[in-house]
Amino acid sequence: xxxxxxxxxxxxxxxxxxxxxxxxxxxxxxxxxxxxxxxxxxxxxxxxxxxxxxxxxxxxxxxxxxxxxxxxxxxxxxxxxxxxxxxxxxxxxxxxxxxxxxxxxxxxxxxxxxxxxxxxxxxxxxxxxxxxxxxxxxxxxxxxxxxxxxxxxxxxxxxxxxxxxxxxxxxxxxxxxxxxxxxxxxxxxxxxxxxxxxxxxxxxxxxxxxxxxxxxxxxxxxxxxxxxxxxxxxxxxxxxxxxxxxxxxxxxxxxxxxxxxxxxxxxxxxxxxxxxxxxxxxxxxxxxxxxxxxxxxxxxxxxxxxxxxxxxxxxxxxxxxxxxxxxx
Amino acid sequence: xxxxxxxxxxxxxxxxxxxxxxxxxxxxxxxxxxxxxxxxxxxxxxxxxxxxxxxxxxxxxxxxxxxxxxxxxxxxxxxxxxxxxxxxxxxxxxxxxxxxxxxxxxxxxxxxxxxxxxxxxxxxxxxxxxxxxxxxxxxxxxxxxxxxxxxxxxxxxxxxxxxxxxxxxxxxxxxxxxxxxxxxxxxxxxxxxxxxxxxxxxxxxxxxxxxxxxxxxxxxxxxxxxxxxxxxxxxxxxxxxxxxxxxxxxxxxxxxxxxxxxxxxxxxxxxxxxxxxxxxxxxxxxxxxxxxxxxxxxxxxxxxxxxxxxxxxxxxxxxxxxxxxxxx
Numbered sequence: 001x002x003x004x005x006x007x008x009x010x011x012x013x014x015x016x017x018x019x020x021x022x023x024x025x026x027x028x029x030x031x032x033x034x035x036x037x038x039x040x041x042x043x044x045x046x047x048x049x050x051x052x053x054x055x056x057x058x059x060x061x062x063x064x065x066x067x068x069x070x071x072x073x074x075x076x077x078x079x080x081x082x083x084x085x086x087x088x089x090x091x092x093x094x095x096x097x098x099x100x101x102x103x104x105x106x107x108x109x110x111x112x113x114x115x116x117x118x119x120x121x122x123x124x125x126x127x128x129x130x131x132x133x134x135x136x137x138x139x140x141x142x143x144x145x146x147x148x149x150x151x152x153x154x155x156x157x158x159x160x161x162x163x164x165x166x167x168x169x170x171x172x173x174x175x176x177x178x179x180x181x182x183x184x185x186x187x188x189x190x191x192x193x194x195x196x197x198x199x200x201x202x203x204x205x206x207x208x209x210x211x212x213x214x215x216x217x218x219x220x221x222x223x224x225x226x227x228x229x230x231x232x233x234x235x236x237x238x239x240x241x242x243x244x245x246x247x248x249x250x251x252x253x254x255x256x257x258x259x260x261x262x263x264x265x266x267x268x269x270x271x272x273x274x275x276x277x278x279x280x281x282x283x284x285x286x287x288x289x290x291x292x293x294x295x296x297x298x299x300x301x302x303x304x305x306x307x308x309x310x311x312x313x314x315x316x317x318x319x320x321x322x323x324x325x326x327x328x
Numbered sequence: 329x330x331x332x333x334x335x336x337x338x339x340x341x342x343x344x345x346x347x348x349x350x351x352x353x354x355x356x357x358x359x360x361x362x363x364x365x366x367x368x369x370x371x372x373x374x375x376x377x378x379x380x381x382x383x384x385x386x387x388x389x390x391x392x393x394x395x396x397x398x399x400x401x402x403x404x405x406x407x408x409x410x411x412x413x414x415x416x417x418x419x420x421x422x423x424x425x426x427x428x429x430x431x432x433x434x435x436x437x438x439x440x441x442x443x444x445x446x447x448x449x450x451x452x453x454x455x456x457x458x459x460x461x462x463x464x465x466x467x468x469x470x471x472x473x474x475x476x477x478x479x480x481x482x483x484x485x486x487x488x489x490x491x492x493x494x495x496x497x498x499x500x501x502x503x504x505x506x507x508x509x510x511x512x513x514x515x516x517x518x519x520x521x522x523x524x525x526x527x528x529x530x531x532x533x534x535x536x537x538x539x540x541x542x543x544x545x546x547x548x549x550x551x552x553x554x555x556x557x558x559x560x561x562x563x564x565x566x567x568x569x570x571x572x573x574x575x576x577x578x579x580x581x582x583x584x585x586x587x588x589x590x591x592x593x594x595x596x597x598x599x600x601x602x603x604x605x606x607x608x609x610x611x612x613x614x615x616x617x618x619x620x621x622x623x624x625x626x627x628x629x630x631x632x633x634x635x636x637x638x639x640x641x642x643x644x645x646x647x648x649x650x651x652x653x654x655x656x
Contacts, residue, residue, distance in 0.1 A: 049438030079409040085431035090456045099427035103413035106430075110377030128418045 009034070009196030011310070012189050012227075016040045016208020017055040018072055018242045019234045019296070020201025021062045023309070026302030027199070028063050028133040030310070035133040036189035037063075038218075040203070041118070042145035042174055042211030043156045047095050048086075050105040051112050054157070055208070056122055056137060057104055064129035072242060075100045094162045119183050136189060138212040141180035145211050146173050156207065165244040169251045172206050177214035182221070190221035197313030198222055200231035202294060204245045205264050206252070219268060228316035230271040230309055232294060233258040237277040241295065259284050270316050273309060288316065337362070337524030339638070340517050340555075344368045344536020345383040346400055346570045347562050347624070348529025349390045351637070354630030355527070356391050356461040358638070363461040364517035365391075366546075368531070369446070370473035370502055370539030371484045375423050376414075378433040379440050382485070383536070384450055384465060385432055392457035400570060403428045422490045447511050464517060466540040469508035473539050474501050484535065493572040497579045500534050505542035510549065518549035525641030526550055528559035530622060532573045533592050534580070547596060556644035558599040558637055560622060561586040565605040569623065587612050598644050601637060616644065 015024050015037050024037045037059055044053045054073065061067035061075055068074045078098035087093045097105065104125060111121045117140040126135050147159040149167035159167060182190075190198070203209050213219055222229055235258050240246045246256035254260045258274040262285045265272075272287045275294040282289050290312050296302045343352050343365050352365045365387055372381045382401065389395035389403055396402045406426035415421045425433065432453060439449045445468040454463050475487040477495035487495060510518075518526070531537055541547055550557055563586050568574045574584040582588045586602040590613045593600075600615045603622040610617050618640050624630045 048434050049441055079407045081407040081427035082430050085428035089435050099409035100413035102410050103417055106376050107417050113377055
């Protein structure tokens, strides 16, 4: 695929582990090292003594071209000998750790214990795997997403993996967020003089993007950056492309459609990107909105949506909509 | 193979990671839960944040019937995806960690961090893998074998694996040994009223058995147990069956033959088992000695040598040689 002409400046995308990753892949293809991906770490947890960062891993593998595209997590060409041996030792096997995937966790775990920051470790791993875009944990401090369910509070991985998103969600909270700090690298990315746009990727707002926005300072940095901020809806025709977003929205008493997503981000964003399937809802969204194909099946789809988001940001900048909003 | 009639009582074998393991397999086949294997932990080290106990692992895998017999370490049917991924991350790959093998280390590491003793973890793993013999680390305290070489001091794994035993050995020392304590389980095994014999397996005396004997109290427990103590020579016809024993003996200025092995243990043992190839040396050994086939290629070989050692111990007991030596 020839590389389309890219927009100037630096860019930021906020991502969880599913739709946001696909968009990040498209943006990275266009922008290379001019892209910073601020990644949710609310799903991080310690399992069998290993420090696991599911969303960082998925972003890393996707950008390195080694993501298992079928599952949407883990590495392609993976083997599972470790899990079999672990089961033979009577250890819990509900969280699947592929043999190659383990290298990422073992590397992260010992480097964290040796005093490295999560950000540094991610940069080291990204460089080793040939990734040019900057993969930035939202914070080096621990933030843990807790899902309040009918059956009591669950850690994200328990909710998501162990119980397969079956419990009914009543609320989410982000433990540690109030005390967490954005990293120097996140601050720099959001404060860059040439920052051309900030994109909220089509990840689950309640479980993947809100933890990032819950880190004190990140919302303010976004608002004062002067850059246009657009969000891409993870809901298409009332359904999540992947994962429990629509189910959770219904459980939280929200209408599971693009309109609700736009409302959720309304105080932060300047523009909204929604799928052609939701054309009928466009008039109800009180934001500048672009209607396009947001279903990213191929690399071409990812690059095309990335290009649309960038073009949209450029137009918002030119229309000085950002300036109007920045001076209330 | 039918199970040969076994001797009564409980038995102890001291083992490193090669020849001693083979003999332990033979003894375990005859004795089941009546065998305690006191294992060298001087080779233990922390690598990539993982607590690795090479000799415990080899004994565990051998007794569970999953040892890679070709290499003499690691598991059979192993895969190596982790190592490839680790190399891609730019991490050191000189110490080979198989995917299934990793489960043992990850399990050990997190349980140690959670406060379990190495002995408890080994018992848990052995039970999980269906091993009935008791695999006992010589100590739960860290003891680290350091090899003083012409090129300076090396940890055992650096000497053995990283530098392939090439450096010239000038001395060995066992850091931490003076402060280490034998475990309650080791003390119990060596103090058992029905202890019928103690066997020093054909492991490297300087690198594998001496670390065990360096743990304060173990020599005394052996001497005061009243049980006959026999050693099996790891040298056959001036050669080590496997590993650097003969090379190290020469570097230490010792004649690399069975006689030197017998002398090395002379103040501790009542009997010596040597290979038929060394028949000519028997007269020079000032100990009761059995000459037999000590090369263990098949399970039958292992069981046969185990049976010989047990019969030898029984004879030594009957001859009251033990009693004579125990009252100087």
